[in-house]
Amino acid sequence: MHADVHHLLHAAEAAELHSKAGEFRLPRSGLRTRVGWALVEVGLRLTAQGHDAAAPRAAALHPA
Numbered sequence: 001m002h003a004d005v006h007h008l009l010h011a012a013e014a015a016e017l018h019s020k021a022g023e024f025r026l027p028r029s030g031l032r033t034r035v036g037w038a039l040v041e042v043g044l045r046l047t048a049q050g051h052d053a054a055a056p057r058a059a060a061l062h063p064a
Helices: 003-024 030-048 055-061
Strands: none
Touching: none
8 A cells, every 4th residue: 555545544533632632531520630630649658758667567478
């Protein structure tokens, strides 16, 4: 298949899929945003504890 024809077919299919995808998008809600930011905050707090806090737990899982 010629490259130009392949590109045109791909662009047409991508445009069709993009238009159909709009039907399946979930609306952004305030609750969803608040829960997302709460999870980000929890993750940042866990990483701020440092790697030293995680070492004893990892050692407890693998006894020598």
